[in-house]
Amino acid sequence: MLRNDVPITPELVKSHGLKPDEYQRILDLIGREPTLTELGIFSAMWNEHCSYKSSKKWLKTMPVSGPRVIQGPGENAGVVDIGDGQAVIFKMESHNHPSYIEPYQGATTGVGGILRDVFTMGARPVACMNALRFGEPDHPKTKHIVSGVVAGIGGYGNSFGVPTVGGEVNFHPRYNGNCLVNAMAVGLADTDKIFYSKAEGVGLPVVYLGSKTGRDGVGGATMASAEFDDKIEEKRPTVQVGDPFSEKLLLEATLELMKTGAVVAIQDMGAAGLTCSAVEMGAKGDLGLELNLDAVPCREPGMTAYEMMLSESQERMLMVLHPDKRAAAEAVFRKWGLDFAVVGYTTDTLRFVVKHHGEVMADLPIKELGDQAPEYDRPWVAAAKRPVIGAGDVPAVDIADALEKIIATPDMCSRRWVWEQYDHLIQGNTAQRPGGDAAVVRVEGTRKGLGISCDVTPRYCEADPFEGGKQAIAEAYRNLSAVGALPIAVTDNLNFGNPEKPEIMGQFVGCVQGISQACIALDFPIVSGNVSLYNETNGQAILPTPAIGGVGLMADVEQMATIALKPADEAIVLIGATEGWLGQSIYQREFAGREEGAPPPVDLASERRHGEFVRGLIEQGRIATVHDLSDGGLAVAVAEMAIAGKRGARVEASGQIADHAYFFGEDQGRYLIAAPRAVAEAVVAEAVAGGIPAAIIGSVGGSELQLGASRAILVSKLHHQHEAWFPAYMSQEL
Amino acid sequence: MKAAVLVFPGINRETDMAKALAAVSGVKPAMVWHTDTDLPAGTDLVVVPGGFSYGDYLRCGAIAARAPIMRAVAAHAERGGLVLGVCNGFQIITEAGLLPGALVRNASMKFICKEVNLKVENRETAFTSAYRHGQVIRCPVAHGEGNYVADDGTIAELEAEGRVVFRYCDPTGHISPAANPNGSTNAIAGIINARGNVLGMMPHPENLIEALHGGLDGRPLFDSLVAALPKAA
Numbered sequence: 001m002l003r004n005d006v007p008i009t010p011e012l013v014k015s016h017g018l019k020p021d022e023y024q025r026i027l028d029l030i031g032r033e034p035t036l037t038e039l040g041i042f043s044a045m046w047n048e049h050c051s052y053k054s055s056k057k058w059l060k061t062m063p064v065s066g067p068r069v070i071q072g073p074g075e076n077a078g079v080v081d082i083g084d085g086q087a088v089i090f091k092m093e094s095h096n097h098p099s100y101i102e103p104y105q106g107a108t109t110g111v112g113g114i115l116r117d118v119f120t121m122g123a124r125p126v127a128c129m130n131a132l133r134f135g136e137p138d139h140p141k142t143k144h145i146v147s148g149v150v151a152g153i154g155g156y157g158n159s160f161g162v163p164t165v166g167g168e169v170n171f172h173p174r175y176n177g178n179c180l181v182n183a184m185a186v187g188l189a190d191t192d193k194i195f196y197s198k199a200e201g202v203g204l205p206v207v208y209l210g211s212k213t214g215r216d217g218v219g220g221a222t223m224a225s226a227e228f229d230d231k232i233e234e235k236r237p238t239v240q241v242g243d244p245f246s247e248k249l250l251l252e253a254t255l256e257l258m259k260t261g262a263v264v265a266i267q268d269m270g271a272a273g274l275t276c277s278a279v280e281m282g283a284k285g286d287l288g289l290e291l292n293l294d295a296v297p298c299r300e301p302g303m304t305a306y307e308m309m310l311s312e313s314q315e316r317m318l319m320v321l322h323p324d325k326r327a328a329a330e331a332v333f334r335k336w337g338l339d340f341a342v343v344g345y346t347t348d349t350l351r352f353v354v355k356h357h358g359e360v361m362a363d364l365p366i367k368e369l370g371d372q373a374p375e376y377d378r379p380w381v382a383a384a385k386r387p388v389i390g391a392g393d394v395p396a397v398d399i400a401d402a403l404e405k406i407i408a409t410p411d412m413c414s415r416r417w418v419w420e421q422y423d424h425l426i427q428g429n430t431a432q433r434p435g436g437d438a439a440v441v442r443v444e445g446t447r448k449g450l451g452i453s454c455d456v457t458p459r460y461c462e463a464d465p466f467e468g469g470k471q472a473i474a475e476a477y478r479n480l481s482a483v484g485a486l487p488i489a490v491t492d493n494l495n496f497g498n499p500e501k502p503e504i505m506g507q508f509v510g511c512v513q514g515i516s517q518a519c520i521a522l523d524f525p526i527v528s529g530n531v532s533l534y535n536e537t538n539g540q541a542i543l544p545t546p547a548i549g550g551v552g553l554m555a556d557v558e559q560m561a562t563i564a565l566k567p568a569d570e571a572i573v574l575i576g577a578t579e580g581w582l583g584q585s586i587y588q589r590e591f592a593g594r595e596e597g598a599p600p601p602v603d604l605a606s607e608r609r610h611g612e613f614v615r616g617l618i619e620q621g622r623i624a625t626v627h628d629l630s631d632g633g634l635a636v637a638v639a640e641m642a643i644a645g646k647r648g649a650r651v652e653a654s655g656q657i658a659d660h661a662y663f664f665g666e667d668q669g670r671y672l673i674a675a676p677r678a679v680a681e682a683v684v685a686e687a688v689a690g691g692i693p694a695a696i697i698g699s700v701g702g703s704e705l706q707l708g709a710s711r712a713i714l715v716s717k718l719h720h721q722h723e724a725w726f727p728a729y730m731s732q733e734l
Numbered sequence: 735m736k737a738a739v740l741v742f743p744g745i746n747r748e749t750d751m752a753k754a755l756a757a758v759s760g761v762k763p764a765m766v767w768h769t770d771t772d773l774p775a776g777t778d779l780v781v782v783p784g785g786f787s788y789g790d791y792l793r794c795g796a797i798a799a800r801a802p803i804m805r806a807v808a809a810h811a812e813r814g815g816l817v818l819g820v821c822n823g824f825q826i827i828t829e830a831g832l833l834p835g836a837l838v839r840n841a842s843m844k845f846i847c848k849e850v851n852l853k854v855e856n857r858e859t860a861f862t863s864a865y866r867h868g869q870v871i872r873c874p875v876a877h878g879e880g881n882y883v884a885d886d887g888t889i890a891e892l893e894a895e896g897r898v899v900f901r902y903c904d905p906t907g908h909i910s911p912a913a914n915p916n917g918s919t920n921a922i923a924g925i926i927n928a929r930g931n932v933l934g935m936m937p938h939p940e941n942l943i944e945a946l947h948g949g950l951d952g953r954p955l956f957d958s959l960v961a962a963l964p965k966a967a
Contacts, residue, residue: 151844151845154845155845158786158845158847158876158878159744159746159785159786159789159790160746161746161747161785161786243789244786244789245743245744245786245788245789245790245791246789248743248744248746248786249743249744336743337743419847420846420847420848421844421845421846421847422845422847423845423847423876424847425847425874425876425938425941425947426746426747426750426876426941427749427750428749428750428753428754428940428941428947429946430947431946442946557946558945558946
């Protein structure tokens with residue numbers, strides 16, 4: 001067994017992920033050598049994952065408030081008013097490092113963690129989303145990781161009983177050594193019944209609830225704050241093991257307990273487990289906290305204080321309870337068959353004291369561990385601007401040939417193989433299933449709907465972090481607008497490489513600034529989020545990937561628009577300006593074999609105008625078929641609409657722009673609408689009168705898709721090509 | 735109708751089921767906790783809903799089948815009372831011996847959530863009278879272990895007695911391996927006991943009862959039950 005008084009050597013400090021100057025800071029702070037448990041606690045609290053020490057300076061600059069925002073970043077999840085006394089509570093969080101080491105368990109515990117964040121605040125989870133990024137399909141690890149991650153996400157959400165309604169999946173060689181698993185959960189609560197983590201009152205019982213503590217996940221947060229190397233397999237014990245059944249019980253017990261009025265403060269045990277939850281509750285409330293580890297329910301005998309404080313066993317909660325309601329609270333947990341133990345109490349000392357077998361194992365200043373942890377101003381360099389690529393610099397391929405190829409590529413093909421493994425229908429409120437621009441979930445018992453979308457285009461962020469950051473927000477805004485939802489708030493999951501490298505830090509700063517500018521311009525505040533750094537293996541970083549989870553609100557789900565072309569012979573309207581921007585496009589990647597040049601710029605003013613215009617049309621019930629334009633441009637968008645509706649369409653060439661640039665350019669701020677001709681003509685007239693570029697560019701009808709003068713393609717064939725890649729890839733031998 | 739919906743730890747479609755029962759019958763069902771030993775007085779329909787009872791870490795439905803409330807359910811069935819088991823509920827009542835056979839891992843070895851087509855093979859039941867014979871309906875499935883198996887004699891008996899109530903098919907009613915989402919023997923999606931009062935099915939009719947769900951094909955199942963049972967006082 002590890003002794004608590006082992007000498008603290010430089011090697012031991014290093015293995016805890018602490019830098020020499022950080023260790024010196026510990027010595028200065030406590031005036032003596034720390035015990036082993038104390039070193040573990042510092043390592044758990046001061047790692048990048050928990051302390052945000054490299055990112056905090058920049059996160060503080062982001063727009064986090066707005067008239068609807070009840071709670072911004074800093075709590076377990078963001079809280080946004082949706083009217084009628086209700087709030088939507090949501091957050092996205094990464095589980096990248098564990099998912100690469102152990103895909104199934106890494107992904108399940110990612111989902112479990114984010115669900116817990118949401119119901120810790122008193123909300124019942126109503127939807128999950130996820131943004132997944134994997135290495136190139138031919139990389140020997142990719143298939144194994146895809147298979148495990150998808151099964152893990154499904155395995156947890158399906159059993160827990162929340163619909164997983166959508167997300168994104170992409171492949172790129174830059175994720176060969178580090179996959180990204182970003183899970184988002186959305187819940188609903190009454191605005192006057194929201195629970196927070198700030199402890200109040202001295203001498204109140206601190207209660208441990210849920211599953212028992214085991215040795216899984218010890219040091220998980222520290223592992224997630226470091227790069228990978230060739231010895232990655234050795235990190236497997238740092239990955240936690242998920243139990244969705246216990247989480248479902250914990251959900252029901254927690255919500256039932258909250259109704260008793262017993263809860264003063266509540267914090268789930270996530271990264272850094274008992275340490276982080278206890279310190280956060282105390283530090284936020286300007287209180288001390290004393291824990292007696294003899295009372296902690298353990299899965300196995302002989303666990304040391306060090307192990308208990310660093311375990312990341314799942315499905316656990318810490319609460320501060322009103323002492324007079326303790327018996328009622330305990331009865332609720334016993335009914336659900338969960339552990340309930342008083343493990344400590346609040347103090348007025350501002351110390352975090354941990355006792356085990358009558359001995360003081362740790363005695364540390366709580367504020368410095370928590371909200372006054374180190375903060376760095378890392379040096380950074382802005383990425384060099386890249387040149388604008390003209391249409392002439394990218395080879396022209398026959399439009400029909402190009403479309404058939406693009407819609408069958410790993411990045412652009414149907415994700416049905418993935419989302420059919422997720423229960424996306426449970427709870428009976430899924431109004432828009434996966435495969436559209438945004439998922440739509442009805443607010444139980446009302447006509448209102450929540451739109452939810454996950455977006456980012458990492459290759460744009462790599463080429464120009466600022467524009468890429470703007471684009472991620474703009475696309476979320478556009479996807480929500482395309483279903484008819486007013487975008488109300490954002491959660492962000494900022495995934496980057498090693499922030500100690502100035503160029504990586506420059507990507508981070510650029511993306512944060514771009515995101516911030518877009519959020520301000522679109523009245524789309526950030527209410528929660530997570531930063532995942534050190535996504536690097538042997539010095540190779542991932543693409544900068546600030547995943548955005550957008551949430552929107554619609555008054556009547558029956559007005560919702562979908563991408564599917566309808567049976568009527570309608571006209572197709574293009575909203576927004578097209579120049580034919582091929583730099584960083586999917587087309588360029590497929591047919592020039594390059595990801596080069598500047599990404600398409602985002603004009604936030606027109607983005608907003610176009611979004612408001614389209615939303616207005618949907619709200620007025622004038623249009624029901626809308627699709628935003630993004631990867632693959634106009635050709636891919638109209639093909640997806642045709643496939644979804646099993647209807648043919650014809651779109652004319654532009655006459656001014658080269659065909660390949662017109663059909664595959666990725667200019668921003670654009671939507672396709674299908675509507676009866678009279679409506680379409682009126683829409684175009686209104687748009688143009690309001691200064692919004694709009695034109696009728698084609699019509700719906702028949703069973704073939706024809707783009708310009710290129711050959712017509714049967715929609716049924718396109719459908720087949722679109723669906724084929726994923727199941728074929730996954731059914732090949734691993 | 736006086737319905738009781740059973741709630742085991744880990745069950746998660748009980749709310750969907752309760753909503754469907756209330757929407758169609760106009761009466762909210764009683765929610766009955768697994769440790770109870772009696773059904774509410776006057777219960778004429780017991781519904782065992784979907785989910786992952788006890789996490790389904792053992793054989794699916796095996797633990798729930800031995801919960802205290804299941805004795806009361808068996809007695810209710812013995813008296814001729816109606817029992818509907820959907821998804822995990824089908825697994826549970828099969829484990830409890832109210833229906834023959836077993837449900838094993840999907841042939842694909844993966845959880846599957848999608849809309850499938852079902853052929854109504856027997857409308858002469860209290861659960862299906864509002865459908866037409868041979869009607870092809872849409873219905874979602876969401877399960878990892880829905881592959882129905884039984885010994886040859888049992889299958890032959892089920893077929894001979896018209897006790898296969900729902901079968902997976904394509905939109906035209908054709909039965910084929912491609913239209914079978916889980917590899918079930920004879921594409922079986924739902925069966926009934928010999929007495930005709932216990933129905934188990936893997937698909938979720940409760941998730942297709944309003945326009946928002948994209949269809950209403952689940953509704954006639956509940957209409958049938960409303961017609962079969964006396965109006966609640």
